[in-house]
Amino acid sequence: MSSFLLLKHISCRSFSTLPKKKMPVKTINIFCNSCKTKLYTYRKGGKGALVKCIEERIVKDFTNKDYKCPNCLKEFGRPFRLGKRNAIKFIGDRVYHRK
Numbered sequence: 001m002s003s004f005l006l007l008k009h010i011s012c013r014s015f016s017t018l019p020k021k022k023m024p025v026k027t028i029n030i031f032c033n034s035c036k037t038k039l040y041t042y043r044k045g046g047k048g049a050l051v052k053c054i055e056e057r058i059v060k061d062f063t064n065k066d067y068k069c070p071n072c073l074k075e076f077g078r079p080f081r082l083g084k085r086n087a088i089k090f091i092g093d094r095v096y097h098r099k
């Protein structure tokens with residue numbers, strides 16, 4: 001009986017802590033590399049180069065959701081699935097970001 005309660009306690013705990021997992025809070029702005037038009041405001045997690053972005057972390061979307069720069073119409077990324085999430089993989093150096 002006591003081991004059952006313990007198991008139940010553990011599973012409840014791990015379940016309730018999952019949604020509380022902190023989202024990355026650092027926001028960056030992503031720009032088109034050829035005409036400097038702002039494309040996204042994005043919550044970036046971790047350090048390092050920006051090679052992809054997860055759509056649910058986009059704070060503001062300035063594009064027409066066709067993965068092209070709304071100003072110079074240059075394609076900057078390709079959509080792909082990251083697990084159950086929609087993500088965008090950026091093409092080469094078509095974009096750059098600033099804090």
Ligand SMILES: [Zn+2]
Nearest residue numbers: 032035069072
């Ligand atoms: Zn552009």
